[in-house]
Amino acid sequence: MRITVLGCGALGQIWLSALSRAGHTVQGWLRVPQSQLHIQVFTPEQESYHHRFTANDGRLLQQCELLLVTLKAQQLQSGLTLILPLLPADCPIVLMHNGLGVIDDLPTVTQPLCHAVTTQAAYRTSAATLHKAWGFTQLGPLNAAAQSVSHIADMLHQALPDVAWYDQIKISGWKKLAVNAVINPLTVKYDCHNGELKEVLDEVRALCDELATVMNREGIPTDAHQLYELVVNVIGLTAENSSSMRQDIHAKRLTEIDYINGYLLKRARCYGLTLPQHSALYQWIKQKESEYVGDALSTTLPRSW
Ligand SMILES: NC(=O)C1=CN([C@@H]2O[C@H](COP(=O)(O)OP(=O)(O)OC[C@H]3O[C@@H](n4cnc5c(N)ncnc54)[C@H](OP(=O)(O)O)[C@@H]3O)[C@@H](O)[C@H]2O)C=CC1
Numbered sequence: 571m572r573i574t575v576l577g578c579g580a581l582g583q584i585w586l587s588a589l590s591r592a593g594h595t596v597q598g599w600l601r602v603p604q605s606q607l608h609i610q611v612f613t614p615e616q617e618s619y620h621h622r623f624t625a626n627d628g629r630l631l632q633q634c635e636l637l638l639v640t641l642k643a644q645q646l647q648s649g650l651t652l653i654l655p656l657l658p659a660d661c662p663i664v665l666m667h668n669g670l671g672v673i674d675d676l677p678t679v680t681q682p683l684c685h686a687v688t689t690q691a692a693y694r695t696s697a698a699t700l701h702k703a704w705g706f707t708q709l710g711p712l713n714a715a716a717q718s719v720s721h722i723a724d725m726l727h728q729a730l731p732d733v734a735w736y737d738q739i740k741i742s743g744w745k746k747l748a749v750n751a752v753i754n755p756l757t758v759k760y761d762c763h764n765g766e767l768k769e770v771l772d773e774v775r776a777l778c779d780e781l782a783t784v785m786n787r788e789g790i791p792t793d794a795h796q797l798y799e800l801v802v803n804v805i806g807l808t809a810e811n812s813s814s815m816r817q818d819i820h821a822k823r824l825t826e827i828d829y830i831n832g833y834l835l836k837r838a839r840c841y842g843l844t845l846p847q848h849s850a851l852y853q854w855i856k857q858k859e860s861e862y863v864g865d866a867l868s869t870t871l872p873r874s875w
Pocket residue numbers: 576577578579580581582599600601602640641642643645648649650666667668669688689690691692693694814826869871872873
């Protein structure tokens with residue numbers, strides 16, 4: 571299959587590597603156009619793979635049979651809008667990101683559009699990308715045209731398991747949002763690794779209570795206790811992690827807060843609900859971001875490939 575990966579960061583690189591090793595013709599699409607991209611990926615088993623991929627080839631994009639988008643939520647609108655006109659009318663698009671509400675920002679997409687929610691874990695150093703832990707990826711339709719592309723899940727599963735098709739992807743998206751809306755901003759507030767949140771479980775519980783009220787209004791079958799158990803379980807499983815939001819704040823990058831707690835607050839407003847705990851955390855992160863916004867250097871300079 572001819573595949574373009576838009577967003578060649580940590581997650582994009584493990585997919586580029588895996589899809590290429592599975593025999594697909596892949597290219598990367600970079601923010602600052604370059605004709606090639608050279609990467610090194612370490613698997614969780616410490617196998618090392620060097621690859622040189624074609625990048626930003628418009629002709630390949632026009633023949634593309636799958637566009638895999640591994641941008642951060644806040645990068646999606648500008649990144650995808652630019653290349654949509656070049657994409658074949660029937661080319662499925664898979665948006666693999668944390669957070670929700672991204673499609674509210676996009677122009678109308680007529681191609682089959684899917685959301686992928688993943689627990690794969692990848693981390694980028696200056697020299698290489700480390701695939702830290704195997705995870706599970708759920709893929710499902712965001713528009714009617716995507717109802718017929720469930721075979722993509724099988725193809726992705728062959729390359730980087732586990733992947734499964736899930737018609738109710740909204741449920742997976744909200745559950746992942748719940749995990750991120752609690753763990754990510756709290757690790758910034760306390761400047762700690764995920765596991766240290768075991769010291770503030772009262773706060774975790776209060777945040778889960780607020781999440782449950784909104785999720786139930788959204789039609790997600792869950793309750794506050796189930797969400798609390800889910801979040802505490804992830805805190806344990808990822809105890810050594812520095813959350814992606816904490817990493818973004820340390821690196822003075824924009825975070826995904828607007829698509830995590832920000833989206834939650836937006837949905838709460840639609841139901842006339844106020845969420846004091848999440849509002850306070852949201853303001854905390856926005857305040858942190860504002861301390862370096864304007865210092866655009868860390869987000870606009872191209873990397874070297
Ligand atoms: N890494 C992980 O383990 C996991 C990540 N996720 C989610 O997946 C998404 C991607 O995460 P991750 O890979 O870690 O993020 P990264 O920041 O590592 O990757 C994003 C990449 O997109 C590039 N980019 C930004 N704007 C554009 C553009 N307009 N066109 C092309 N490329 C662009 C960035 O390049 P540049 O740096 O040059 O701006 C960067 O290389 C996020 O939503 C994250 O929350 C979910 C689960 C696990």
